[in-house]
Each structure stands twice: as C-alpha cells, then as structure tokens.
Amino acid sequence: MAGVRLQDVAEHAGVSMKTVSNVVHAHPNVSAPMRERVQRAIDELGYRPNAIGRRLATGRTGLIALAFADVRLPYFSELANVVSKAAAATGSGYRVLLEETEGTIEGERAVLSASEAGLVDGMLLQPSQMSSREIAERHGDLPMVLLGEGPAPLSVDRVMIDNVAAATVATEHLADLGRTRIAFVGHENEGLSWTSRQRIVGYQQGLESRGLPVEHDLLIPTGAIASDEAARAVGEAIDRGIRFDALMCRDDLAAIGALRALHERGISIPDDVAVIGWDNIAFDATTFPSLSSVSPNTHELARVALEMLAERIDGYDGIGRHRLVDFELALRESAPGSLQASGATSDAASDVDADVDAGASGSLSHSLSA
Amino acid sequence: MAGVRLQDVAEHAGVSMKTVSNVVHAHPNVSAPMRERVQRAIDELGYRPNAIGRRLATGRTGLIALAFADVRLPYFSELANVVSKAAAATGSGYRVLLEETEGTIEGERAVLSASEAGLVDGMLLQPSQMSSREIAERHGDLPMVLLGEGPAPLSVDRVMIDNVAAATVATEHLADLGRTRIAFVGHENEGLSWTSRQRIVGYQQGLESRGLPVEHDLLIPTGAIASDEAARAVGEAIDRGIRFDALMCRDDLAAIGALRALHERGISIPDDVAVIGWDNIAFDATTFPSLSSVSPNTHELARVALEMLAERIDGYDGIGRHRLVDFELALRESAPGSLQASGATSDAASDVDADVDAGASGSLSHSLSA
C-alpha cells in the first residue's frame, strides 16, 4: 500500500515513531519482542520508508549526477555502466542520475547551473567545452569530480589517463611493427578539443622517439566525432593520394570509420595499413579485422572518482587532486603485437572470445600514478 | 552560497516566505517593485530553492527511473538518450535515473522492490525475465509503463513495436531479393526470450508467405546475446556445412557478429549472403558492408511511453493500455532495396552519410496503430 507512514506503523504497533525508526534501521538497542512486534506491523501495513522524507531529514539524497556529452557514444555508455555499478557498491549506495550535455557549452552550463540545489549529493562531470575558469566559477559548492582529459581548474578534483603517454606508446607500437608512414585520424577540423590536442602531442612524441618524420599531410581531421565522418575523411585522403601504412586514431569511432574506408578501397588491414583506435569499446572485438585500441582502465577511473567524490561529500575541502589511472594497449588483428614491441606484449589477435571487459587482451600496461 | 533558505531570503528582503515563493514561481499577483526587491535579495544571497524540500511539500520528485538490462547495449544507450531528451521536454521536465537489471530476474526484482518509496514519480521498465504475474504483483502502486515486447500483465501500460510483423516484413524482403535459404540467427540456445520467440514467429510467417520451406537447420542459436557469440555460432554453422543465402538476425549485435564470421570465410555480402539486423543502431551505417536493419521508432516509443506514464502519475487508474509504435526497414548495403520489394522502398545502400537518426534511410514504413 502507498501512503503508509512511519507514524501509521507506530500507531498500529502501539509504539512511538522512534521505536519504529530504530527497527527500520536495525538499531541494536531494541528488545527482541519489541522488534518482532514492530516488524509485524510493518509487514501488515506494507510500510516502505519514504525516500524524500528521509532525505530532507538527513540532508543526503543518495544520488549523484553523471554528466557527459552523449550516452550513445560507446565510451560513455560503458562508463555509465561502470560508474553506476561502482556507485551502487559504494558504502552509501549511490544511484546515478544521467545528464547529457550534448557536448555543447550550453549543455555543460545547464548541467552545472541547475536552478535547484540539493537534488544530488555530488557530480561526476566530463567537460569538453567549458574553460576551467568557468568550471571553477560555476560549480559553486556542489561536490564534484572531473572525468577525462578536458579542462580542469586546479581547485577541482579530476581523474584521467595520461593521454600523451598513451598516444606515444600506441604510435611507437605501430612504428615497432615496421610502419614508417603513420597518420593520425579523427581530430576536429577546426578548434581542436583538449582530447585531440593531447593525443596528437603523444603521436608526435611517438614518431620522434622512433626517428620518424612528422608530416603535416598525415594529419587527417574529420568534420565531427563520428565514424561516418571518419570514413569519409580517410577515403578522401586516400583518393587525394595521401599514402600511409598505419593509422593512429583519435578514438574507436574514427578507427571503425577508417576500417570501412580501407575496405571499400580494397586495402588490406593490417598488411597494407595497421590501425589502432582509442577507448577499447566492446565492438572492437568483432569488427573485421578486430581492432587494436588504447584501453583506459575505466573501472579504476570510476573507483577513484567515486572515492574522491565521497570525500568531497563528506566535507573534504582541500585543493583539487589530479589523479592518473592506468591504461594498456589492447592488441588485436588490426595492429597485432610483435616481438619488436617494447614491454610485456601479449597478442590477442583473432580471439573473438577475448574477455575484453577485463582487458584480458591487453599488453603494455601502465600503472597507476599517485 | 549553500544553505541559503527561502526564509533567509524573506528576512533579507523584509517580506514573508510566501512572497518570496511567489516570486520564485513567477506568480502573477506580485507587484513589480516587490518582485524586484525580492529578486535582489535572491541574487545577493545566491539563493537556490532546495529540491528536496520542494519535493517533500509537493509530493513530486520530478524523477523517473529508466530500467533495462544494460546501458552498454547500443539499443539501450540510444533509448536512454531518446528518453532523457523526451523526459526533459515533458511539461514536468522529468530527469532520468538510470537503473540496470543486468537482464537477470534478481536485477529486475531489485528494481521493482526498492526498499524506499517515493524517490521517483514513475518508472519505465523493459523487463525480460520476470513473468507478467510477478510484474503485476511487485510493482505495487508505482506508476509504470513497460517497454518492449517482453512479458506484460494486462493491468500495466506497455509500448512496443509489432515484432512479429516486423520480422515478417524483413524476412519477406530477403525473399523478394531472391533468397531462398534464409537462416535466423541469434536467439538463445535454450530458454527462448519473449523477444526471440516473437521474431522467430514472424520469420516463419515471412517464409511461409513467400512459399519458402521452414528448415530447422536454418535456426542458428547463440550462447549469449553478444556479437562475439554470434560470430562463433555462424562460423560453426558454416563450417558444419549449413548453407544459406540470407541471414535474418535477432538483433544488430548478432548481425555484426555474422558479418565478421562471413568475412573470415571470404563469403561476399550481400552477393553470397544478404543480412538484416534489428534495432538500427548507429553502427549499422559504418559496418562493412553497412547493415540493413529493422528500425523501431524509438522517438515515438519514448514519447508515447512518457505520455502514458505522465497520465498514470496524474492519477489515471484504468486498465493497462497496450500501444504499438511503428517501425521501418532501414535498407543498406547488406540487404539493399530492390524493385521486387513491396511498399515504398528507398535504397539507402552505401550512403555512409545517411541520417540514420532520423531514419532517413528507411523504407517499408509501418504506421502507428491505436
């Protein structure tokens, strides 16, 4: 039944509200017979504590907001899954309110400037447009942790992987496979995002560390972060006569688009062109060929982010802590492992059954830095 | 500043709480000077109405739960996106709490039997395991609308597409392409889900309507609803000597797995084998070849579901209403349109740029039934 209140239970059992509350919360100092009597009343009336009443009294809502551009992007849907599981496993058992910013500055502002306060205890936000100054100004006193390599003011906590290092390692892996003309695919046509910027820096470092020249022609931007745009951009580059033997992609969507453009032109992967993507989304295991990818440790990312958020919610008020979590290269058919690769390499090529979730196919693991 | 209450604003402005409340809610009967004075106090103090206090008083939380198996499945992440947009556009401006059931009966029970009441105003649930009796019993008085073709008690509202009809149309399209050995791929090895059951029925009807024999060999089940499992199952079927010239897939994940299995064996798509998937997920446009797919009108699904949910929240207490929304066949390279196809067909093959979201590539549209 709806509308059964704590008071109703108390009256029905002939006790005070406090006693019922004690039973509901399994407080130790309630006598066994009393506990049983109250429990019977609860069962008979079908009492369910009202969440809102409780929240008003305690000041905690048990809700956190998870805000990012768009759940449809596989990286974000996988992140949402990991975060909601991790949040539920938290001591406080948080639940997740989904907020999409559409990747626009208006969307990001809207998420931060909600007209109501107190709905959520805290927020996990992956920004991409707002400046760090604006983030610092707007978030007010809402406990918050930033996700990803986007803008982040020093005053706010943030968790990310080292994008420069990851791009360097991935690019070096392609070089170690014997590739000499490694192109970068998928950054914005204009107005480079923070993400693209860092990955390109790493790409360049990887080239340089292997003594490969950096050619401007080998930078292939796309009109939008989407696989169809990447397919078109890569196709046009090829048709324009640009030649490359490997593709370092900004993300898996770009990589999947590239795969298609190569297929359409009868170019063999990885024989003619090796491909590495980024994010290690579930699809990578079943594309043809399966896709090697930079695999951020999202479980660790979620864990660390929620841990810091919980501390903020509990009142921690220090300066922003910036944490790095590890990543690895998940090697599959599109850019297999090889003896030349540095580090402990395990080749997961052609294992359609690889436990991708657990990162079982990975290699070149990079450990958590403090 | 945090912790500024309505009362603080009232005192600061030297008026009553009611007046402040009137200003906050833009009530008409407040004099202009008074409104300005109060607004100044609000701004000076940085007042934000507290969501929980408001919710306790009004009894509405402005939150709805969206519960399904797993956000990582593209169909669900796309659904989450559509629902959260549609919910925000609602008169009441609902926000969405994400709940995952993991596709297990325990998960579904947990979602329905949350120990707290009142957190959300209503729930959109896509069940797959629970019996309709259990759904009816457990949901209690929580306003609820069921999504999809799973179990649904007559007492509860539900929105879905006509799975049997859609499978029939898709199968007929394959037959009209001249295919005579059309296999069905991707249903459960044992314990058929409601979804698979209905799609297989439609598949069979499609075969029969075109005078094609139904062969048990052409039913290719998979160990799990996942593309790697489908790749393995289709590969094994081929290796076992099963021959087919078309694949009707239970969902796009199965179709993508099938694509891979066919590629690995050098089988040409669609020349040797045509493929149709189900759900029309975004990836379908960039697979190689791009994938034809049954495209449910999820925008309409979300709209109708939220409309009915809003009515339930507003107290409507009639018997369960079961609504169908339309679907279409999004035709791409893996099973292109053709002159033989019935209905208004538009061939979207090879249009990597097709506006898949808008279903622009579709054909054979089926209209909303009452």
Place this chain on the structure above:
DNA sequence: GTGAAAGCGCTAACAC
C-alpha cells in the same frame, strides 16, 4: 530500551 518533540526547506490553504 522507549517516547516526545523539534526541526529539515518548501508549499499552499487560508486569513488579512
């Protein structure tokens, strides 16, 4: 070990 009562922040019916 149990009960009484004062809020938590807001809304809305009712009075002025």
Place this chain on the structure above:
DNA sequence: GTGTTAGCGCTTTCAC
C-alpha cells in the same frame, strides 16, 4: 497583494 501557519515523512537529540 501579502502574511501566517500547518503540514509533507523522516531523523534525532534529549528526557524518561
């Protein structure tokens, strides 16, 4: 037009 006041359902001191 504006102010008063009684809740919404729960938690939580503080007495008993």
